[in-house]
Amino acid sequence: MGELIVASNGTRAIRFGICQRCLSTDVRTFICHHGSCAYCRNCLYLGRVCRCDFLQERDITTPLETTELTMPFELALDQTRVANQLLTWWDGRRTGLVHAVCGAGKTEMTFPVIERVVNAGKRVLIVSPRKDVAIEWVERLERAFTVPVTRRYGGGEKDSIGMITVATAPLLMNIRDVFDYVLVDESDAFPFAFDIALWNTIRRVGRGVFLFITATPTVWQQMFPTVHLSRRYHGFDLPVPALVKQSDERIVEFCRRHTLKPRLLFVPTKPDLERYRETLEDAGLTCRTVSAETEERTDALHWLQETNGVVLATSIWERGMTVRDVQVAVVESEHRLFSTRGLIQMAGRAGRKPDAPTGEVCFFYKERTFRQDVAIRKIKEANRR
Structure with missing residues (x-):
């Protein structure tokens, strides 16, 4: 019970071609001090283990404690x-x-x-x-x-x-x-x-x-x-996305319609970030981009809230982010990278705060897909429960 560490004895780190630390079979051969040896590539970021290494468990738990709970608000x-x-x-x-x-x-x-x-x-x-x-x-x-x-x-x-x-x-x-x-x-x-x-x-x-x-x-x-x-804690319905035939003019019009509010536009891939950023900047709009490679995503989140700006993001922001009164659009919502679950999560960024419980959600599309329809149907079903 504890953390597996490399030691001088114990269980072989790789047995029968399987890493005993992560159970991966992605092992490769390299030259170590024992000659030709196999090492695990899957958990390499935890430190290399090879066939001639041993693993032992080390207890790194802290002493037991009790706690007191202070609820941030009364539950509904x-x-x-x-x-x-x-x-x-x-x-x-x-x-x-x-x-x-x-x-x-x-x-x-x-x-x-x-x-x-x-x-x-x-x-x-x-x-x-x-x-x-x-x-x-x-x-x-x-x-x-x-x-x-x-x-x-x-x-x-x-x-x-x-x-x-x-x-x-x-x-x-x-x-x-x-x-x-x-x-x-x-x-x-x-x-x-x-x-x-x-x-x-x-x-x-x-x-x-x-x-x-x-x-x-x-x-x-x-x-x-x-x-x-099936209900948000403030009691309001989930915003139901509107399906809108996509064009650059309609995307720009969506952004201008909500000039005094934060706007979040999801795009399928990283190259799309720059392409649509150029479109918005050519229309006189200031925007930022967020992807998995953006190191300071928290800064972009604060900028979006404080400036009521426009952020173009990949699906990295489909979960775990909350901005008051944000207006949401999904560009190229028919793209194969946007699953039904992903579309529901993106739509769920809008209307999360009790003092701003509504918001506009647009699914811009070049083609209609089953995933778009199912996402909208599931949101409507949740509102009826």
């Missing part, structure tokens, strides 16, 4: 119902799914069960799909709980594990059987949706009790006991 009736269900599942040591619409206040609904787990002398892990989502979790947890929150993501701590840990999945590959309660946020998002090795990692760090949280669950996640929340 539906949120309280979900929070009570999570407590019931934990008492019965059951895995479950929270299927809640975008902007329902999912984070705060988990705080009561986190408090109960920690005060029972157990450790909690929150797994996030991306670093910026993890940072938002840490900020909210630190305001609500008195115990320190361990950060296990890029730029965080990797030498200890406290009572509450927030992590991205790749940095958990060398951890075994430490956490009693594992909460997977946005459990259908990239990279979870496409990497079975990450699910093996998440399974091995826990001790059997998991909670999946998302607005767009996959089919296999819906096989678990599920609690639904």
Whole structure:
């Protein structure tokens, strides 16, 4: 139970062509001090392990602590119902799914069960799909709980594990059987949706009790006991996207129609960022671009809110970002990179604040697709529940 480290004896790091740290079979041959040897490429960022290395477990957990919870706001009736269900599942040591619409206040609904787990002398892990989502979790947890929150993501701590840990999945590959309660946020998002090795990692760090949280669950996640929340905490409907035939003039007109509000335009690929940026700048609009390679995405988020500007973003911002009164458009919404779940999440960026509970959402299209229609239908169904 603990962290796997390279040692002078123990379990062979690579056995039968399988890395014992990450269970990958992506091994390559290189020349080491023992001659020709195989090393694992999949977990190379944790330090190279080869066939002649050994792995041992090291306990890096901190002493047990209790905590006090200060809720940032009083939960609404539906949120309280979900929070009570999570407590019931934990008492019965059951895995479950929270299927809640975008902007329902999912984070705060988990705080009561986190408090109960920690005060029972157990450790909690929150797994996030991306670093910026993890940072938002840490900020909210630190305001609500008195115990320190361990950060296990890029730029965080990797030498200890406290009572509450927030992590991205790749940095958990060398951890075994430490956490009693594992909460997977946005459990259908990239990279979870496409990497079975990450699910093996998440399974091995826990001790059997998991909670999946998302607005767009996959089919296999819906096989678990599920609690639904179809209304946002402020009680207003989800904004329903409008389908608009795409042209540069209509995209510019959308931006000009909301001059006094933040505007967020999703585009399919990184080359599209520059192409549409030129279109908007030629029309006299000032904008910024955000992609996975943008290092300071938080700065762009603050700029969008403070200046009521225009940001062009790839799907990196389809989750985990909230801007008051933002107006949303999806450019080339028929693109194969935009799944139904992704379109729902992008539309869910609008109307998240109680003092700005509505907003315009446009799906610009060159072709109509089944994915667009299903996304709109699911949003309307959630509003009718």
